[in-house]
Structures are given as structure tokens and as C-alpha cells.
Amino acid sequence: MRRFSEAMGTTISVVVFLLMFVVIALAALGRAESDGGMALLWVALLAYIGWQFVDALAGWAEAPSVGRLAAPFALGAVVLIGWQTIVTALDVPSVILPAPSQIAVTFAGNLRTLWADFVQTILKGAMSGYVVGCALAFGMAVLVDRYDFLRRGLLPVGNFMAALPIVGTAPILVMWFGFDWQSKAAVVVVMVFFPMLVNIVAGLADTTAMQRDLMRTYSASYWQTLITLRLPAALPFVFNGLKVSATLALIGAIVAEFFGSPTVGLGFRINASLGQLALDMVWSVIVVAALAGSLLYGFLTVLERWLTFWHPSQRR
Amino acid sequence: MNKFLAGAVAALGMSAGSAFAADEVRLQLQWVTQAQFAGYYVALENGYYGEEDLDVTVLPGGPDIAPPQVLAGGGADAMLNWMPSALAAREKGLPVVNIAQPFKSSGLMLTCWKDTGITGPQDFKGKTIGVWFFGNEYPFLSWMSQEGISTNGGDDGVTVLKQGFNVDPLLQRQADCISTMTYNEYGQVLDAGVAEDELVTFKYEDMGVATLEDGIYVLEENLSDPAFKDKMVRFVRASMKGWKWAEENPMEAAMIVLDNDETGAQTEAHQVRMMGEIAKLTAGSNGALDPADFDRTVATLLAGGSDPVITAAPVGAWTSEITDAALN
Numbered sequence: 217m218r219r220f221s222e223a224m225g226t227t228i229s230v231v232v233f234l235l236m237f238v239v240i241a242l243a244a245l246g247r248a249e250s251d252g253g254m255a256l257l258w259v260a261l262l263a264y265i266g267w268q269f270v271d272a273l274a275g276w277a278e279a280p281s282v283g284r285l286a287a288p289f290a291l292g293a294v295v296l297i298g299w300q301t302i303v304t305a306l307d308v309p310s311v312i313l314p315a316p317s318q319i320a321v322t323f324a325g326n327l328r329t330l331w332a333d334f335v336q337t338i339l340k341g342a343m344s345g346y347v348v349g350c351a352l353a354f355g356m357a358v359l360v361d362r363y364d365f366l367r368r369g370l371l372p373v374g375n376f377m378a379a380l381p382i383v384g385t386a387p388i389l390v391m392w393f394g395f396d397w398q399s400k401a402a403v404v405v406v407m408v409f410f411p412m413l414v415n416i417v418a419g420l421a422d423t424t425a426m427q428r429d430l431m432r433t434y435s436a437s438y439w440q441t442l443i444t445l446r447l448p449a450a451l452p453f454v455f456n457g458l459k460v461s462a463t464l465a466l467i468g469a470i471v472a473e474f475f476g477s478p479t480v481g482l483g484f485r486i487n488a489s490l491g492q493l494a495l496d497m498v499w500s501v502i503v504v505a506a507l508a509g510s511l512l513y514g515f516l517t518v519l520e521r522w523l524t525f526w527h528p529s530q531r532r
Numbered sequence: 533m534n535k536f537l538a539g540a541v542a543a544l545g546m547s548a549g550s551a552f553a554a555d556e557v558r559l560q561l562q563w564v565t566q567a568q569f570a571g572y573y574v575a576l577e578n579g580y581y582g583e584e585d586l587d588v589t590v591l592p593g594g595p596d597i598a599p600p601q602v603l604a605g606g607g608a609d610a611m612l613n614w615m616p617s618a619l620a621a622r623e624k625g626l627p628v629v630n631i632a633q634p635f636k637s638s639g640l641m642l643t644c645w646k647d648t649g650i651t652g653p654q655d656f657k658g659k660t661i662g663v664w665f666f667g668n669e670y671p672f673l674s675w676m677s678q679e680g681i682s683t684n685g686g687d688d689g690v691t692v693l694k695q696g697f698n699v700d701p702l703l704q705r706q707a708d709c710i711s712t713m714t715y716n717e718y719g720q721v722l723d724a725g726v727a728e729d730e731l732v733t734f735k736y737e738d739m740g741v742a743t744l745e746d747g748i749y750v751l752e753e754n755l756s757d758p759a760f761k762d763k764m765v766r767f768v769r770a771s772m773k774g775w776k777w778a779e780e781n782p783m784e785a786a787m788i789v790l791d792n793d794e795t796g797a798q799t800e801a802h803q804v805r806m807m808g809e810i811a812k813l814t815a816g817s818n819g820a821l822d823p824a825d826f827d828r829t830v831a832t833l834l835a836g837g838s839d840p841v842i843t844a845a846p847v848g849a850w851t852s853e854i855t856d857a858a859l860n
Contacts (some may be wrong), residue, residue, distance in 0.1 A: 297781030311604045479692045493624045
């Protein structure tokens with residue numbers, strides 16, 4: 217295939233591979249029911265052509281910037297088409313694994329329910345816990361940085377809190393804070409606190425002696441040094457912590473709902489739909505959670521690029 | 533050479549022996565090992581399954597195990613399930629069929645604090661009620677639909693809480709009423725120090741909205757295999773023998789359940805009380821499903837109005853073939 221690419225030139229080979237990809241995908245989907253045994257071969261062929269397509273695209277010097285999205289889209293398409301083909305070909309019962317087409321139909325038909333669940337779990341539960349947890353961690357980190365004896369006393373306690381399993385803390389917090397989103401926010405605070413604390417403390421320590429001396433020559437007070445030098449220098453660590461904590465916040469909010477919730481929420485929806493054997497609804501909730509997580513992570517990445525443009529990790 | 537011959541003879545011997553081995557049956561329970569399933573443990577312990585040439589494995593359930601899913605995945609040959617959940621699974625595309633119904637009456641109740649002023653179902657409006665999910669919500673949803681009370685909260689409806697499998701929401705006053713079983717959670721509330729006259733209880737049976745509970749279900753496609761059917765006939769016969777023995781000997785049955793409890797979490801007092809209550813629910817059934825009971829359950833579920841549990845009367849959801857052969 218490499219010789220083909222070289223012979224035809226990158227532009228033509230990209231177009232040819234793309235066309236082959238589409239044709240094989242359609243053939244696989246169309247023939248899945250009748251030609252069950254061949255389904256795996258179709259999928260393997262599709263994966264191979266997808267690989268060649270991305271490979272050719274990588275060699276195309278004048279590729280538009282959207283070409284960077286080709287690899288993830290090709291991989292995603294192979295996974296989805298392979299899933300659909302195999303489930304159809306092997307006649308897998310939908311209570312074990314529903315087909316992507318079924319999940320899409322269920323997702324589109326339940327938008328209002330899923331939106332209400334999203335608001336309850338992500339916006340009310342996860343986000344409020346995330347903000348409170350990060351604010352607490354920030355306050356604690358500044359204190360720990362200022363007073364050394366606090367650092368030695370509190371960091372081990374934070375470590376202990378982080379090790380508490382969520383399946384143990386969630387029922388207790390539900391008992392303390394009630395069934396509604398407040399207990400889920402509390403679970404998120406517990407989960408998010410320690411990673412943020414550790415990252416901010418590490419970030420605040422990440423200034424060189426020369427930089428701190430420079431501030432001393434300007435006769436800057438502790439708080440001035442903190443705000444003008446150490447916090448901006450800590451931002452890469454802060455964003456690292458924020459990104460890790462975003463994932464934990466989503467996990468915490470959803471899992472905490474398994475232990476008691478009103479009849480709305482992503483975790484509740486997964487649990488109730490599982491009990492009703494509505495696996496397509498379970499997968500729709502998974503899609504919502506994945507989209508929410510990706511959006512949050514993407515937002516944090518953009519914010520990071522804007523605020524820490526000076527850091528080596530942001531070089532293109 | 534001698535070792536090889538000995539090994540070959542042993543292998544031949546084992547394979548010949550396995551031709552006469554008992555038929556394997558795996559039963560998926562719908563909760564952890566407790567007296568609710570005493571009949572099967574008694575049949576195991578007293579050798580009733582052995583007499584029928586069956587090698588039965590009883591698989592305990594738990595909070596996140598959905599028996600229909602286990603059945604669908606091939607993890608069990610038969611499952612216990614409540615009829616609303618099984619009928620809903622059938623509508624969702626999993627063709628389960630009821631082959632026996634050891635439980636004649638329903639033990640499901642709603643237990644409320646008397647000081648909430650609730651005297652009847654219409655008083656539920658504006659209150660918070662704990663409901664189990666995972667297949668146990670259907671009788672409640674049906675009842676509320678028949679009463680015309682919305683389950684979406686507000687002053688005119690009930691606020692539904694997804695109750696965990698414990699009685700904390702009532703004790704902590706997070707709910708005005710909770711779902712209880714006569715044989716389990718009600719006793720837990722009393723054990724927590726609440727006096728009976730502080731509570732007001734609504735039995736689903738008395739309210740006319742009861743649905744059939746623990747029944748034995750298998751996958752429809754397996755019933756077309758005569759060997760499987762024969763296995764199930766023997767299994768049901770031995771299981772019902774176990775149930776009738778457990779009804780007559782509740783103390784011993786509770787001890788058998790305790791012996792088989794691998795977690796060690798159950799206590800004697802709790803299991804003896806549970807067995808006493810379970811015996812009231814199995815009394816009156818010889819294992820055969822009464823068509824009138826089935827129709828009543830279906831009617832309760834279809835009367836769900838705007839949010840019915842099932843949308844159409846099920847066809848072929850139960851069979852009397854197995855119990856006819858087993859009990860004659």
C-alpha cells in the first residue's frame with residue numbers, strides 16, 4: 217500500500233482510501249445480516265483501510281487542519297461500524313449488547329429525560345462539588361504553604377481521605393446530607409480535595425530561588441509574592457489537578473447516586489434502566505456522561521492554553 | 533508406559549462415570565441467601581435434588597444482580613423473579629417463561645410514620661415515599677397510576693426516592709413512607725426500636741394491587757429441548773417438596789438457610805422470623821401457577837394508565853407443562 221501511495225501521490229491516495237473506506241463500511245453494514253460469518257473479515261478489512269487512509273493523510277503536506285481529526289474519526293467510525301456489524305451478524309440479544317443504531321434511536325427519543333438527568337447529576341451534583349472542593353483545596357494549599365507545621369500535619373490526613381473508597385463514603389454522606397444533589401456534591405468534594413491539594417502545593421513550590429529573590433529585592437510582601445509570582449507559576453500544576461479532578465467529579469457524582477437518589481440523575485437512570493433491562497437507555501446515559509466529560513476536559517484544555525501560554529508544554 | 537496406561541484407564545473411567553452423573557441445574561436467586569429461598573436450600577440439604585438425580589447449584593443474588601440478565605447471559609438455567617419484572621423483561625425482548633409459582637401471596641407493603649397523618653392512599657399526595665427499583669418498582673407505579681397520583685413530586689403527587697435495600701430513609705425521616713416486605717424490612721424497622729403503634733402499614737394484598745412475587749422462570753427457547761424440560765420437571769418437584777417441608781418445619785428450615793449462608797451475615801432470630809412470614813406467603817400454593825392469579829397480576833399492571841408497566845397482555849408468558857408433569 218505504501219508503494220501505491222508513493223506512486224499515485226498523496227492527494228489521490230487519500231481520496232482513494234477514503235472512498236474505499238466508505239464503500240467497505242456500507243458493504244459491511246448491508247451484508248451483516250445475510251453474511252454473518254464474514255462480518256469479522258469485513259471489519260478487519262475496514263480497520264486496515266482506515267489505517268491506510270490515516271497514514272496517507274499524515275503524509276499529505278497541504279492537508280487542511282481538519283485533517284488532524286481524521287485519525288480519531290476513522291478509529292471511532294471503525295469501532296462503531298464494527299460494533300453494529302458484529303451485533304447484527306451474530307444476533308446478539310439486545311439485553312446483552314444493543315446495536316449503536318438502537319442506542320441512537322433511544323438517545324434521540326429521550327432527550328428531555330436525559331437533559332433533566334444531566335442537570336441533576338453534572339450541573340447540580342458534580343459541578344457544585346467540583347467548585348467547592350477546588351476552592352477548599354486552594355484555601356488549604358495556601359495555608360499549608362504558609363505554615364510548615366500544617367503541611368506536615370494535614371497532607372497525611374488528605375492522603376487518608378483520598379484513600380476512602382467511594383462505595384463506603386457515599387452511603388454515609390447520603391445519610392448525612394439527604395437523598396438530593398447535596399450528598400452527591402459532598403462525595404465529589406471528598407474525592408476532588410486531595411488531588412487538587414497536592415497539585416496546588418506542588419505548584420506553589422515550583423519557583424526557583426532566583427525568582428523568589430527577585431521579589432525580595434522588590435520588597436514584595438508574602439501576599440504580593442504569592443499573587444504575582446507563585447500563583448501564576450503554579451498554574452500548570454493547577455490545571456493538571458483540575459483535569460484529573462474533573463474526571464473524578466463525574467465518577468463521584470454518578471456512582472454516589474447508586475446509593476440513594478431521587479428519581480432523576482444519570483446514576484439513577486443507569487441503575488433503574490439496568491433493572492428494567494433497558495440496556496439501550498444505559499448506553500444513552502453513558503453517551504451523555506462521555507460527552508459531558510469530554511466537553512469539560514476540552515474546556516479546561518482551552519482555558520489552560522489561554523492562561524499558561526508561556527509554559528513549554530503548550531508549545532505547538 | 534505403565535503410568536500412561538493407568539492415566540488412560542482413569543480417564544476412560546471418569547468419562548464413563550460422567551455419563552451417569554446427575555444433571556446440572558443452576559438456579560439464580562433474586563437476593564442474598566435468606567429464608568425467602570428456604571425451599572431450595574431445604575431440597576439441597578435434605579437430598580430431594582439428589583433423589584431426582586439433579587446436581588443443583590444455588591447462586592445467591594445481591595443488590596446489583598438482575599436475574600433476567602444472568603439468565604440471558606447463560607449464567608443460570610432458571611431464575612427466581614417477581615412477575616412484573618419478568619413480564620417487563622419479556623416485553624423488552626427477553627422471552628422468559630414462568631414454569632412454577634411457589635409464592636401464592638404478596639408480602640409487599642408500604643410502611644409509614646403514623647404522625648405524618650397518612651390514613652389512606654390519597655394521603656400520599658405531597659409526601660415522600662421510598663421505592664425500591666431494580667424490578668421492584670412496578671407494583672408501586674401501577675398502584676399510584678390506578679389511584680391517579682403522579683409520581684413526579686409536587687403537592688399533588690408523591691416524591692419518589694430510590695430506596696436502598698435498607699430502612700434508613702424511614703428512620704432518618706428522609707421519607708414519610710418506605711417499601712417493606714412482611715418478612716424482612718418490617719422486622720428491621722421494629723428492631724430499630726420503633727413501636728408498632730407508631731407506624732401505619734398498607735399491604736398491597738389488602739389494597740387490591742398485589743402482584744405475584746417469587747416464581748421460577750426459564751428461557752423459552754430451552755423449553756423446546758425435551759431433556760431440559762425433563763430436568764425442570766424433576767427440579768420443580770424436588771423444590772416444591774422442599775418448600776412444603778420448610779412450611780411445616782420453619783425452625784429447622786431457618787437453620788438450614790443459616791448453614792448455607794456463605795457470607796455469615798444472617799442472624800438466627802432474623803431468619804426464624806423471616807421463615808415464619810414466608811410460610812404464610814407460600815401457603816396455598818403447590819407450585820402450579822393459578823391462571824386467575826396471573827390474570828389479576830396482568831390486569832394490575834395494565835391498569836397503569838399513562839405509564840403502564842407493560843403495554844400489552846403477555847402471550848405465552850407461563851406454562852403449566854412443567855408443574856403438570858411434576859405434581860402428578
